[in-house]
Amino acid sequence: MAGPIIELDNVSKHYGALAAVDGLTLAIEPGTFTALLGGSGSGKTTALKTINGLVIPDGGEVRVSGRDVASEPGPGLRRRIGYVFQEIGLFPHMTVAENIAVGPRLAGWAKPETAARLAELLQLVALPSEVGARLPAALSGGQRQRVGVARALAAKPAIMLMDEPFGALDPVTRDALGRDYRALHEQLGLTTLMVTHDVWEALLLADRIVVMDHGKMLADAPPATLLAGHPDPKVQALMETPRRQAERVRAMSEGSA
Amino acid sequence: MDPRIQAAWDLLPDYLGQHVLLSASALLLGLAISLPLAVAASRSAAVRWPALLLASLVQTIPSLALLALFYPLLLALSALSKATLGVGFPALGFLPSLLALTLYSMLPILRNGVAGLTGVEPAIVEAARGVGMTDRQRLAQVELPLAAPVIMAGVRTAAVWTIGAATLATPVGQTSLGNYIFSGLQTENWVFVLFGCAASAGLAMAADQLLGLIESGLAQRKRWRIVAGAVGLVVGTLAALAPLALANAGSGSGPAPARYVIGAKNFSEQYILAQLISDRLRATGATTQIKEDLGSSIAYSALKAGEIDVYVDYTGTLWANVLKRTDNPGRAAVLAQLTQQLKQRDGVLVLGSLGFENAYALAMKRSEAEALHITSLDDLAAHAGQLTFGADLEFLSRPEWASVRDTYHLTFKHQAQYQPTFMYRALTSGQADVISAFSSDGRIAADDLVVLTDPRHALPPYDAVVLISPKRATDARLLAALQPLIGKITVEAMRAANLSVDRDTDKATPEQAAQTLSPPP
Numbered sequence: 001m002a003g004p005i006i007e008l009d010n011v012s013k014h015y016g017a018l019a020a021v022d023g024l025t026l027a028i029e030p031g032t033f034t035a036l037l038g039g040s041g042s043g044k045t046t047a048l049k050t051i052n053g054l055v056i057p058d059g060g061e062v063r064v065s066g067r068d069v070a071s072e073p074g075p076g077l078r079r080r081i082g083y084v085f086q087e088i089g090l091f092p093h094m095t096v097a098e099n100i101a102v103g104p105r106l107a108g109w110a111k112p113e114t115a116a117r118l119a120e121l122l123q124l125v126a127l128p129s130e131v132g133a134r135l136p137a138a139l140s141g142g143q144r145q146r147v148g149v150a151r152a153l154a155a156k157p158a159i160m161l162m163d164e165p166f167g168a169l170d171p172v173t174r175d176a177l178g179r180d181y182r183a184l185h186e187q188l189g190l191t192t193l194m195v196t197h198d199v200w201e202a203l204l205l206a207d208r209i210v211v212m213d214h215g216k217m218l219a220d221a222p223p224a225t226l227l228a229g230h231p232d233p234k235v236q237a238l239m240e241t242p243r244r245q246a247e248r249v250r251a252m253s254e255g256s257a
Numbered sequence: 258m259d260p261r262i263q264a265a266w267d268l269l270p271d272y273l274g275q276h277v278l279l280s281a282s283a284l285l286l287g288l289a290i291s292l293p294l295a296v297a298a299s300r301s302a303a304v305r306w307p308a309l310l311l312a313s314l315v316q317t318i319p320s321l322a323l324l325a326l327f328y329p330l331l332l333a334l335s336a337l338s339k340a341t342l343g344v345g346f347p348a349l350g351f352l353p354s355l356l357a358l359t360l361y362s363m364l365p366i367l368r369n370g371v372a373g374l375t376g377v378e379p380a381i382v383e384a385a386r387g388v389g390m391t392d393r394q395r396l397a398q399v400e401l402p403l404a405a406p407v408i409m410a411g412v413r414t415a416a417v418w419t420i421g422a423a424t425l426a427t428p429v430g431q432t433s434l435g436n437y438i439f440s441g442l443q444t445e446n447w448v449f450v451l452f453g454c455a456a457s458a459g460l461a462m463a464a465d466q467l468l469g470l471i472e473s474g475l476a477q478r479k480r481w482r483i484v485a486g487a488v489g490l491v492v493g494t495l496a497a498l499a500p501l502a503l504a505n506a507g508s509g510s511g512p513a514p515a516r517y518v519i520g521a522k523n524f525s526e527q528y529i530l531a532q533l534i535s536d537r538l539r540a541t542g543a544t545t546q547i548k549e550d551l552g553s554s555i556a557y558s559a560l561k562a563g564e565i566d567v568y569v570d571y572t573g574t575l576w577a578n579v580l581k582r583t584d585n586p587g588r589a590a591v592l593a594q595l596t597q598q599l600k601q602r603d604g605v606l607v608l609g610s611l612g613f614e615n616a617y618a619l620a621m622k623r624s625e626a627e628a629l630h631i632t633s634l635d636d637l638a639a640h641a642g643q644l645t646f647g648a649d650l651e652f653l654s655r656p657e658w659a660s661v662r663d664t665y666h667l668t669f670k671h672q673a674q675y676q677p678t679f680m681y682r683a684l685t686s687g688q689a690d691v692i693s694a695f696s697s698d699g700r701i702a703a704d705d706l707v708v709l710t711d712p713r714h715a716l717p718p719y720d721a722v723v724l725i726s727p728k729r730a731t732d733a734r735l736l737a738a739l740q741p742l743i744g745k746i747t748v749e750a751m752r753a754a755n756l757s758v759d760r761d762t763d764k765a766t767p768e769q770a771a772q773t774l775s776p777p778p
Contacts, residue, residue: 052387054386075389078389088384089378090381091381092381093399093402106390151388
């Protein structure tokens with residue numbers, strides 16, 4: 001193993017007197033799927049954005065593939081890292097195809113290569129090819145988020161950063177998209193770091209869960225380990241909810257059967 | 258066709274071409290300045306507030322004043338550049354109009370530009386950064402395309418304002434559709450006034466519709482609308498400019514004949530005399546251009562700077578405004594001293610008096626003057642408290658008024674200011690009892706008015722004199738052509754000529770009136 005692909009080394013970010021991220025240290029191995037779990041104000045989104053330079057930390061160092069991210073301009077760094085967020089931010093004046101092809105275009109890909117990649121991506125995110133000619137306004141929420149994922153994947157990044165990517169979708173669509181994305185993650189050998197406040201999503205999708213609170217890390221373990229019990233009472237309380245809910249659902253289905 | 262409509266049509270290619278040239282240049286220049294400024298302002302609050310404040314401030318200055326203010330400013334700059342670099346530039350006409358209108362066009366473009374650019378959704382901006390766009394790429398590929406419809410709406414507003422305000426370029430010596438309106442108002446040629454209004458409104462509406470086509474094309478992402486609007490604008494502009502280009506190409510071939518620029522202020526007598534001077538110069542084979550509707554103070558500075566070659570002014574005006582004198586040594590002494598001092602000070606040649614006075618005088622309706630037994634300003638002072646005074650737009654701020662007021666202790670019940678045509682209407686309709694009249698005005702005889710005598714000599718003499726610019730002061734052809742006019746125009750002849758242009762019916766054009774004044778060869 002070549003070592004971690006993403007490293008946060010004692011990273012801090014303050015907004016005025018408030019520490020959004022407070023001395024966070026974290027190493028992500030290539031090919032893993034990690035969830036950053038926490039409530040609002042826990043600093044999980046800020047920590048994620050220090051990795052692609054959308055937030056510049058005021059303490060510590062962030063390394064991607066062993067290299068300090070502060071050592072190169074942001075745009076170049078971001079072209080190598082996929083980024084998906086809840087509001088998606090599809091460009092409303094561009095067609096779906098143009099939206100997806102933004103990354104390859106910025107990277108200066110040849111036209112035939114881009115066209116082939118576009119067809120491949122639409123298939124990958126399970127969208128019919130005729131969607132490419134439509135404007136984002138003509139799509140459903142789930143379709144739009146699939147386009148967002150396709151756009152992030154277009155320039156073949158090794159790393160995907162996802163900020164509440166499926167947060168605004170209905171439960172059925174959300175579950176389908178989550179499972180589809182997890183399959184893509186395996187298939188493409190991606191390293192995924194996903195911010196979420198939803199314990200179920202973290203448990204069901206990730207290999208590893210990092211729990212954050214007030215800018216600090218509370219726990220860092222595989223889902224099964226966390227469910228089995230944790231010394232921190234906040235983490236314990238966080239994991240209690242899905243356990244109890246799961247039992248109630250199981251009891252319900254057994255009772256009716 | 259009515260001959261006045263025919264005359265208006267004949268002038269249209271020149272007026273419209275100049276109007277389009279001026280407004281299109283001002284709009285393009287305004288865009289070139291405002292768009293980068295809007296981008297800077299949308300990214301930095303430190304730029305935004307000063308820029309918007311300044312643009313709003315400019316908007317509060319009445320456009321006519323803004324246009325007029327640029328003239329002395331440019332004159333000073335031109336003198337400075339002449340002194341330091343050896344090259345001056347014309348401070349009259351196109352340049353001051355262009356600069357004032359450019360400033361005028363900036364606010365709507367700037368305001369809509371800032372609104373459009375800052376109105377782009379934060380999520381879209383984040384996505385643009387997230388996919389790795391640089392600031393410049395984000396601006397060009399995302400923010401500008403999304404803000405384009407809002408920016409175009411600002412450009413439409415700017416276009417309509419600019420085309421409308423360009424009519425006010427006439428008084429600073431730039432020909433525009435405003436020439437119809439200014440001279441029409443002055444000579445009560447309502448056909449001209451309406452024609453000018455309709456032409457500039459039509460032009461503004463056409464530009465607005467074409468820009469609107471582009472705006473809706475941008476908003477609905479319909480390329481044909483954008484192309485149609487742009488093609489319409491380009492073709493329309495080129496068609497309007499074609500007569501100007503043809504005229505320039507025509508004058509460019511062969512040896513250039515001497516070309517004289519004749520100035521005229523904004524009233525009928527000035528139009529007639531400018532035409533008279535023009536006719537005499539053309540008779541020598543020279544070509545001429547008349548810059549009419551110049552502001553009173555602009556005319557003299559323009560002559561001094563050589564931007565006009567010749568115009569007619571009045572001794573009392575020069576005495577007070579140029580020499581800043583308030584005394585009154587008598588008609589002959591004023592003319593002699595002016596001739597000597599203008600030559601010495603500014604190199605301006607006073608060729609001589611035309612033979613009549615156009616003096617400021619106070620006038621009343623004969624019936625009212627007789628009823629109150631008023632024949633002189635002394636008599637008027639006793640009744641002034643019950644009377645309303647109607648003055649033209651500049652009289653109340655002139656030293657002559659201060660002199661009359663203080664000498665005779667005049668305090669009127671009420672004072673109002675009118676454009677001269679409406680001042681006479683106010684007198685005949687009884688809204689004013691006393692007006693500031695001009696002694697050569699044809700309406701004095703026509704309306705049966707009494708000119709009040711000035712026993713204490715509070716009003717200086719106003720002999721009409723021909724002034725020649727320093728650079729033409731030794732131009733033999735010019736001097737020979739104009740010398741025969743000196744001392745040959747009587748006040749009766751001038752009144753008759755003025756009346757023929759000013760009266761309501763059977764109006765003559767200034768060109769026709771000028772012919773009645775032309776002395777036999």
